[in-house]
Amino acid sequence: MDRHTISVLTNDHPGVLQRVANLFSRRGYNIESLTVGGCEIENLSRMTIVAAGNRQMRDQLILQLNKLIDVIQVTPLDAAPKLSRELMLMKLRATPAQRQEIISIAETFHCTIADVGMEALIVQVVGKTAQNNALLQLLKPYGVLELTRTGETAMSRP
Structure with a gap:
């Protein structure tokens, strides 16, 4: 199983982290690593999520993350050098x-x-x-x- 790293830019509001984590939980995917903190844009946070699974799982998660209201941008970090x-x-x-x-x-x-x-x-x-x-x-x-x-x-x- 591959490890996938996904960067998620979100509004810095209460409950956003819970909604993102629940998305993984509902789909039955385990988060191996999750870091969250402020970023270069005021009132936004950046999450770095590492999860194990196949490419189809990663693509499905990216589609679902993009549907969440407080998510601004989702970037898979697997394709480019990181x-x-x-x-x-x-x-x-x-x-x-x-x-x-x-x-x-x-x-x-x-x-x-x-x-x-x-x-x-x-x-x-x-x-x-x-x-x-x-x-x-x-x-x-x-x-x-x-x-x-x-x-x-x-x-x-x-």
Whole structure:
């Protein structure tokens, strides 16, 4: 099954996110990732939605999204080259003896150490989802105490 990334420009009104999510739910499609925030146009928001399915599913969703009242524009980001990133914060168990090992691995992936405590540290990662997954696998043996991810956000390349 393919992963499809769709950019949706909407009015910034209460309930718009719920209507978009309900559209996916009614059709029986799972949203793998959803990010929402303000954009370059005042009073509008941009949603980046990643969902798994075939091309027919994606095309059907685009048609249905375009029918929603508060949706201004729907752009599939699969066809054109795109830039995508995900933020991941990872709290790891880290004794003073392990810290340098963890920091070295994090530096290899161009991460930053966001916070350090006596028994743990927080690694901040910004990268492609696959790259973040690879780092997570490398750092799991140290003990992941907490993990949070924003989901993928993307835009077409110029």
